[in-house]
Amino acid sequence: MPVATLLPFTATPSRKSSSPTSFRLTEKFILLLVFSAFITLCFGAIFFLPDSSKLLSGVFFHSSAVETNTRKGTDSDSNIAVGTDEKILAKIRKDHEKALVEAKDTLQKRPDEIKQDIQNEKDKVLKEGLGKGGKDDDNLPVIEYVRPPGATGHEPSDPETKERREKIKEMMKFAWDSYKRYAWGSNELRPVSMQGHSSNLFGSIKGATIVDALDTLYVMEMYEDFEMATEWVEKNLDFNVNAEVSVFEVNIRFVGGLLSAYYLSGKEVFRKKAIQLGEKLLPAFKTPTGIPWALLNLKSGIGRNWPWASGGSSILAEYGTLHLEFMHLSKLSGNPAFAEKVMNIRKVLNRLDKPQGLYPNYLNPNSGQWGQHHVSVGGLGDSFYEYLLKAWLMSDKTDEEGKKLYYDALQAIETSLMRKSSGGLTYIAEWKGGLLEHKMGHLTCFAGGMIALGADGAPEDKTGHQMEQAAEIARTCHESYARTTLKLGPEGFRFDGGVEAIATRQNEKYFILRPEVIETYMYMWRFTHDPKYREWGWEAVQALEKHCRVEGGYSGVRDVYATSPNHDDVQQSFYLAETLKYLFLLFSDDDHLPFEHWVFNTEAHPLPVIKKEMTDTDKPNQLE
Ligand code: DMJ
Numbered sequence: 360m361p362v363a364t365l366l367p368f369t370a371t372p373s374r375k376s377s378s379p380t381s382f383r384l385t386e387k388f389i390l391l392l393v394f395s396a397f398i399t400l401c402f403g404a405i406f407f408l409p410d411s412s413k414l415l416s417g418v419f420f421h422s423s424a425v426e427t428n429t430r431k432g433t434d435s436d437s438n439i440a441v442g443t444d445e446k447i448l449a450k451i452r453k454d455h456e457k458a459l460v461e462a463k464d465t466l467q468k469r470p471d472e473i474k475q476d477i478q479n480e481k482d483k484v485l486k487e488g489l490g491k492g493g494k495d496d497d498n499l500p501v502i503e504y505v506r507p508p509g510a511t512g513h514e515p516s517d518p519e520t521k522e523r524r525e526k527i528k529e530m531m532k533f534a535w536d537s538y539k540r541y542a543w544g545s546n547e548l549r550p551v552s553m554q555g556h557s558s559n560l561f562g563s564i565k566g567a568t569i570v571d572a573l574d575t576l577y578v579m580e581m582y583e584d585f586e587m588a589t590e591w592v593e594k595n596l597d598f599n600v601n602a603e604v605s606v607f608e609v610n611i612r613f614v615g616g617l618l619s620a621y622y623l624s625g626k627e628v629f630r631k632k633a634i635q636l637g638e639k640l641l642p643a644f645k646t647p648t649g650i651p652w653a654l655l656n657l658k659s660g661i662g663r664n665w666p667w668a669s670g671g672s673s674i675l676a677e678y679g680t681l682h683l684e685f686m687h688l689s690k691l692s693g694n695p696a697f698a699e700k701v702m703n704i705r706k707v708l709n710r711l712d713k714p715q716g717l718y719p720n721y722l723n724p725n726s727g728q729w730g731q732h733h734v735s736v737g738g739l740g741d742s743f744y745e746y747l748l749k750a751w752l753m754s755d756k757t758d759e760e761g762k763k764l765y766y767d768a769l770q771a772i773e774t775s776l777m778r779k780s781s782g783g784l785t786y787i788a789e790w791k792g793g794l795l796e797h798k799m800g801h802l803t804c805f806a807g808g809m810i811a812l813g814a815d816g817a818p819e820d821k822t823g824h825q826m827e828q829a830a831e832i833a834r835t836c837h838e839s840y841a842r843t844t845l846k847l848g849p850e851g852f853r854f855d856g857g858v859e860a861i862a863t864r865q866n867e868k869y870f871i872l873r874p875e876v877i878e879t880y881m882y883m884w885r886f887t888h889d890p891k892y893r894e895w896g897w898e899a900v901q902a903l904e905k906h907c908r909v910e911g912g913y914s915g916v917r918d919v920y921a922t923s924p925n926h927d928d929v930q931q932s933f934y935l936a937e938t939l940k941y942l943f944l945l946f947s948d949d950d951h952l953p954f955e956h957w958v959f960n961t962e963a964h965p966l967p968v969i970k971k972e973m974t975d976t977d978k979p980n981q982l983e
Contacts, residue, residue, distance in 0.1 A: 497631055500693040504625040507967040511580065512951025523897060524946035528579050530903070530913075531939045534930060535576070535584055537912035538568050544595065550912030551928040561609060562602025562657065566591060571612050571936035573629075574619040574964055578952065579943055585624070592617075593628050598639050601658040606643045606651055607677035609636070611742075612932060614684045615964035621691070622967050630691050637688040637697055646724035649703040651678050669730035672721035678704055679718075679743030682750045682761075683960050690969065705760065716771030717790065718743065734790040736772055737800030737851075742961035744768055745805065748813045753958040755971045756816070766818055769810070769825075777828070780854045784838060785831035788854075797854040799835070804848070805875040807832035808882030812954070826886065833883050835860055836876045837895050843919040846902040848876055862920070871915035871927065872907065874937035874963065881945045885954065896945045937963035 493501045515521050542548040545555025546567035561567050569588045576585040614633050621629035642660030643651040650673050652662025664671050682701045689698035707727055708718070714732055720739040721730030736744060747768060750761035776788050778797070786799045787806055811829035814822045838860040840848040851867035852860045862868045877899055884892040906924040907913045913934055914926040940963050944951060957965040 499631065499634065499691075502691070506625060507622060507956045509950055509953045509956055510577070510623045512578070512947050515946065515948055520893070520946050523893075523900070524943060527900065527939060527942045527946060528581075530900070530908075531575060531579055531935065531943070532581065533908070534913050534935055534939065535572060535581070538572075538930065538935075539584075539587075541911055542568070544569075544591070547932050548912050548930040549928045550909050550914045550930045551926050553911035556929060560605045561613075562604040563600045564596075564598060564602065564604060564609065564613065564657075566596055567612055568930075568932040568935060570596070570616040570620075571932035571962065573616055574623055575935055575940045575943075577620065577623045578940065578965075589620075589624075589626060589628065592620075592632060596632055598632075598636050598657060601656070603654050603656045605677075606640055606653060606655050606662075607674075607680055610640065610681050610684055611960060611962040611964075612936065614640075614688070615960040615962050615966070616936065618684060618687050618691075618966055619960075619964035622965070633684075634688060634692045634694075637685070637692070641696060641700070644700045644703075648707050648724050648727040649700065650707055650722055650724040650727070651681070651700075651704075652724065653677050664724070669721040669733075670723055671725070672730035673724045675718055675720045675722065675740050675743045676738070678722070680746050680961055682746045683753055683958065683966055686750070686753065686969070687966055705764070708764075713771070714793075715775050716767060717775060718768065732790075732792050734776070735800075735803070736776065736787045736806050737789065737803035741802050741805060744772070745809050745961055748809060749958045749960075751816070752812070752954075753966060753968055755968050757971055762816065765813060766816075769813070773828070778854070780859045782859045784835040784854070784859055785828065786835050786854055786860075787832070798851055799839075799854070799860075800851045801836075801839070801848050801870075801873050801875055803875070804832065804836035804839075805878050807836060807879035808875075811879075811882045811886050814886075829879075830883060830887070833879045833892070833895075836879060840876065840895075840899065840902070844922055845870070845906045845916060845919045845924060846898060847906060847916065847919045848873075849919050865918075868918045868920055869915065869927065870907075870919050871929065872903075872913060872931050872934040872938055874933060874941055877938055877941045877945065878963070881941045884945055885949055893945060896942055900942060933962060 495501050515524060537550060537553075538548040541550075541553040542555035544565055545557055546561055546565060547556045547558060548554075548568065549556045557565070558567070569591050573585065573588050573592075576582075576588060614636055617629045617633035617636065620626065621633060639657050640651075640655065643655040643662045645660070645662070646652065653664045653668070653673055655662045664673055668674060681704070685697040685701040689695050707722075711722075711727070711729065714734075717734045718740065719729040719732045719734055721733065722728070723730055734740060744765065747761050747765035751758045751765060754761070756762070772787065776790055776795070777785065778788055778795070779785050786797070787803050789796045789798055807829045810825050810832065814825035814829060817825045836848065839852045840846055842861050843849065847870040849862035849868050849870065850873075851864075852862050853867075854860070856863060877896055880892040880896045880899075883889065884896075903913065906916055907926075909926060912930040914928055914930060916924040917927055918925060952959075952965050956968055958968060959965050
């Protein structure tokens with residue numbers, strides 16, 4: 360195509376030219392000038408205009424929904440576009456506010472709670488990934504942890520109560536610090552000789568005090584110590600030992616302690632360890648009747664009974680005090696074996712005749728027959744009755760069988776064992792082959808609390824009557840303290856030979872930091888709010904401080920009637936698990952570990968009530 364056709368202005372008639380050739384050259388020059396000016400302009404546009412890359416991306420890509428939306432529509436849609444922008448800004452603002460609130464919440468949490476939340480999120484994702492019935496590395500079901508209400512409390516408003524509660528926390532701190540300092544990793548502390556002490560009840564399992572104290576550290580908000588104890592459990596608590604242990608003691612202190620620590624803190628390590636230990640205990644049930652042996656070698660799985668027990672019998676308070684922990688083990692492991700074992704114990708008992716409705720302390724696991732007819736609500740019998748009631752309460756009152764067994768047993772106890780002294784003190788005697796022994800043990804004093812706890816559900820309008828019984832037992836047990844020189848209760852006290860609530864035999868005069876009397880004060884306080892129970896508890900605190908506190912911790916005493924204490928040099932693990940925890944709760948508000956959500960095992964380890972509506976398999980640990 361000729362250039363002239365493209366550039367018509369070049370034929371302007373006024374233009375001078377000497378020849379057609381020279382005109383063409385000028386034209387070419389002008390064309391070149393115009394073309395180079397155009398190229399320069401294009402380069403300038405590309406390199407010198409601001410943020411040209413964005414312009415390009417704006418032209419060629421729609422990089423976000425916001426851009427797409429705001430660029431849509433004609434000029435007449437501009438109002439809609441403005442409205443959309445405002446919505447987006449509002450959304451951004453809302454998201455920011457939400458993030459700020461979340462950040463504020465997180466800042467208020469303790470580091471371990473934050474860690475746990477992260478772990479829970481991970482577990483949730485894992486669970487979603489695995490689908491329903493997913494398993495973790497240890498082949499345990501992945502469960503969503505929900506902390507039951509009242510795991511932590513708050514300071515009481517009344518200054519005196521607050522101060523007393525603080526004092527008890529200081530006592531716990533002293534007991535724990537002493538154990539840490541002189542006996543860390545041993546089962547218990549010898550506070551006078553300031554060294555470790557290992558009872559053969561736990562074979563070569565170590566750290567009874569650590570596991571028993573875990574939940575007390577948590578409820579008293581001693582979180583750093585709780586973390587330290589947790590780390591010890593993670594790294595050192597080992598059940599692969601060639602050792603014979605007491606099935607009952609290991610269950611109430613170790614399994615119970617681990618379960619409580621799990622339910623309070625949500626830390627998986629406790630669930631895993633509790634289940635591992637529970638599995639180790641299962642061989643104890645390999646007897647012709649399924650009534651477990653008292654002693655078990657954890658390595659060989661071989662069991663036997665205490666050599667002193669009547670005719671090779673198992674003990675009522677031992678095989679009858681597994682129910683609460685084993686129900687929770689089944690729940691947390693998805694393994695029904697634990698629950699089956701304890702339900703079978705009930706079946707065996709249901710088939711047997713009970714003399715006057717009472718349960719003898721000895722039962723032969725081979726023949727399924729009672730041994731010696733000795734009945735007691737103290738040592739050898741005590742926590743069997745406690746677990747009947749608590750099985751019903753822990754099942755959210757669905758275990759009707761447990762309920763019936765408890766109230767029937769209590770009726771038989773009232774008829775055959777409960778008596779009033781001439782001085783007006785109610786006591787629960789012991790029964791040997793049909794004859795009453797008018798003696799009550801310190802251990803029996805827990806019954807005041809138990810009867811108060813069950814009074815509300817008592818049949819035939821007996822609630823008031825049972826509350827009176829509970830109050831009477833609390834009074835008697837308080838008398839057993841008040842009638843000593845040291846104001847601490849003897850191991851056993853009698854109502855015969857002209858004495859009431861006093862120990863007459865030398866081997867019944869000791870006090871080993873036991874909790875039962877304080878436990879009863881705590882229940883009575885919760886149900887009546889009668890200030891005398893706090894006063895009685897405070898009297899016990901003063902006596903403990905005066906006579907049991909020594910340089911290296913707290914010690915039991917050999918004779919509560921002596922003018923000055925002779926120390927036995929043992930700081931029992933239950934002192935931290937039970938005595939100090941019940942004292943602390945006695946001076947706390949009722950919403951700390953409230954009874955409608957928690958049930959205490961016999962070692963004072965709180966276990967959550969398994970709520971009715973949460974028993975479906977989708978929610979294995981939805982506890983509220
Ligand atoms: C604790 O180990 C438990 O309370 C058990 O049921 C009986 N005795 C001790 C404390 O005295």
